[in-house]
Amino acid sequence: MSPEPTRISRETLVVHGSSRSDQRTGALVPPLILSATFAHGNQEQLAYSRDRNPTWELLEAAVAQLEGASGAVAFASGMAGIAAALDLLPVGAEVVVAQDAYTGTRDLLAHLSTTGRLRARRVDATAPAALEEIGGAAMVWLESMGNPLLSIPDLRAWAAAAHGQGAILAVDNTLATPLLCRPLELGADLVAHSASKHLGGHSDLMLGVVAGQDPELLSRLRQQRTRQGGCPGQLEAWLALRGMRTLAVRLSRQCQTAGFLAGALVGTSRVREVHYPGLPTHPQHELAEAQLDGGFGAMLALELEVGAVAAEQVCTSTRIWTNATSLGSVESLLERRSRWAGEEYLPEGLIRLSCGIENQEDLLEDLGQALAQVGAGPLA
Numbered sequence: 001m002s003p004e005p006t007r008i009s010r011e012t013l014v015v016h017g018s019s020r021s022d023q024r025t026g027a028l029v030p031p032l033i034l035s036a037t038f039a040h041g042n043q044e045q046l047a048y049s050r051d052r053n054p055t056w057e058l059l060e061a062a063v064a065q066l067e068g069a070s071g072a073v074a075f076a077s078g079m080a081g082i083a084a085a086l087d088l089l090p091v092g093a094e095v096v097v098a099q100d101a102y103t104g105t106r107d108l109l110a111h112l113s114t115t116g117r118l119r120a121r122r123v124d125a126t127a128p129a130a131l132e133e134i135g136g137a138a139m140v141w142l143e144s145m146g147n148p149l150l151s152i153p154d155l156r157a158w159a160a161a162a163h164g165q166g167a168i169l170a171v172d173n174t175l176a177t178p179l180l181c182r183p184l185e186l187g188a189d190l191v192a193h194s195a196s197k198h199l200g201g202h203s204d205l206m207l208g209v210v211a212g213q214d215p216e217l218l219s220r221l222r223q224q225r226t227r228q229g230g231c232p233g234q235l236e237a238w239l240a241l242r243g244m245r246t247l248a249v250r251l252s253r254q255c256q257t258a259g260f261l262a263g264a265l266v267g268t269s270r271v272r273e274v275h276y277p278g279l280p281t282h283p284q285h286e287l288a289e290a291q292l293d294g295g296f297g298a299m300l301a302l303e304l305e306v307g308a309v310a311a312e313q314v315c316t317s318t319r320i321w322t323n324a325t326s327l328g329s330v331e332s333l334l335e336r337r338s339r340w341a342g343e344e345y346l347p348e349g350l351i352r353l354s355c356g357i358e359n360q361e362d363l364l365e366d367l368g369q370a371l372a373q374v375g376a377g378p379l380a
Contacts, residue, residue: 010066010179011248017062030058032238049234051226059237060209062244063199066178067191069211073221074237078174078194079104080230081208084221085170085190086118086139087228093118093138098125098153100146102172103342109141125153126284131161139168144183144291145175148301148337148352150275152284152291159187168217174198175299175327179251180292184213197328198298200243201250205236250330250357255295257332257355257363262300264364270376272349275301299327301337304349310374311336311349317370320362327354332363 022031033054038046046052056074064072075081082105086095097109099122109120123130125142134140140162142153155171162169170190171183177198183191193199195207212218225231262276277288278296288296304311314334315323321334333354338346355363368379 013065014062014179014247015245017065017244030055030238030241032234034234050229050231053231053234053237055234055237055241056232059195059232059241062241063178063193063195063209064211067173067211068178068182068184069191070213070215071218072209072211073218073225074195074232075208075210075225075230076232077206077230078192078196078208079108080225081192081194081210082172083108084224084228084230085192085210086112086141087224088168088217088220089118089138091117094136095120095139095141096134096137096167097122097141098143098146098151099123100125100149100151101141101143102147102174103340105141105172107342125158126151128157131157134161134165134167137162137165137167139170141170141172143172143175144181145277145297145299147175148275148299148346148350150277150282150297150299150301152277152282152288154287155181155183155186155188155291163187175297176292177247177251179248180255180294180297182293184211186291189214190217195240197326198251199247199328200240201247201329202239202243203326203329203331205239205243207232207236207240251298252295253357254298254328254355257357257360258298258300258353259296260360261353261355261364261367264379265300265302265367268371268376268379270305270371270374271302272305272347273303275303298355300353300355302351302353303347304351304371304374304376306349306374308336308338308348311351312339314370314374315351317373318366319369320358320366321353321370327352329354330357332356332358 036049060072060074112118113120159169169188171188172192174194174197190212193209195209259278262274262279265274321332324333337343337350337352338348
């Protein structure tokens with residue numbers, strides 16, 4: 001047998017780490033273990049699937065390996081994982097959260113603040129002065145790429161500031177994925193994913209994963225999952241494992257398309273600004289070059305010089321792009337973000353674009369004909 005390589009790339013890990021051959025049968029595709037109950041005395045010491053399931057554990061091992069974590073815990077959804085991470089904190093603890101964090105995260109924190117469970121304080125995570133505002137916070141919650149304005153916080157600086165105050169740094173890495181950013185390597189304590197997005201990649205599952213280095217934090221997350229029942233479905237975990245095998249090729253194509261579209265849309269009439277960290281004009285472009293590895297992400301935001309009605313017209317006039325809420329899948333999606341509660345701070349004409357794997361020229365042409373209906377000029 002040939003010796004194993006001392007180091008292999010994440011593009012290779014994402015294929016082989018999520019697809020271990022079955023030792024009993026030699027099957028290249030891992031088996032889907034649907035059973036909820038296991039006979040006592042089995043070799044794996046399995047008892048009941050609310051505690052453990054072999055299919056979850058394959059997924060958890062694959063994500064942990066990609067993130068460089070000591071372990072990971074899978075949940076029924078990304079929000080279930082986020083809620084479990086916040087539940088690690090004592091009653092009344094303060095959480096510093098990025099002002100452009102995912103709407104669901106901010107909504108949950110607002111609810112927990114209303115009930116007195118936690119206190120939340122929003123900050124501009126890209127502002128150096130915000131690093132001095134941690135105070136007595138127990139946790140800092142950031143995103144490796146902000147949603148939907150694609151802001152890039154300095155994770156290494158935030159880790160130093162958080163740890164200097166005794167706070168946990170948690171980073172939602174859904175948009176970047178471990179192929180572009182590894183927050184744990186930059187000092188984060190926990191990394192969260194909505195595996196419904198890039199990891200699964202096909203708009204067919206709901207799943208969350210939280211990875212980390214500290215065995216005690218991971219143990220508490222597993223206990224919380226068992227007690228509160230935020231367990232992932234076995235089929236969903238298996239689908240995520242299958243989806244992850246193509247993550248590298250999907251994400252590479254999506255990042256290329258996002259960069260192509262961002263460049264083509266800059267300077268178009270009726271387009272006030274294109275938000276994409278790969279553009280030299282992006283305020284954190286240099287940080288993105290240093291902190292991201294292999295691309296600048298598959299999402300961009302297009303800020304139009306039009307109101308809500310005209311922006312909605314763009315979203316409903318495309319033929320290839322689908323007007324829908326999500327990201328990270330094989331099909332391209334777009335929507336006007338301020339249509340949602342909690343996103344009112346965004347310009348009315350801001351459209352979020354999540355690039356799929358279609359032909360980039362087709363996507364550009366489709367955007368062009370939709371933008372033309374509100375007076376935008378021809379696209380390059």
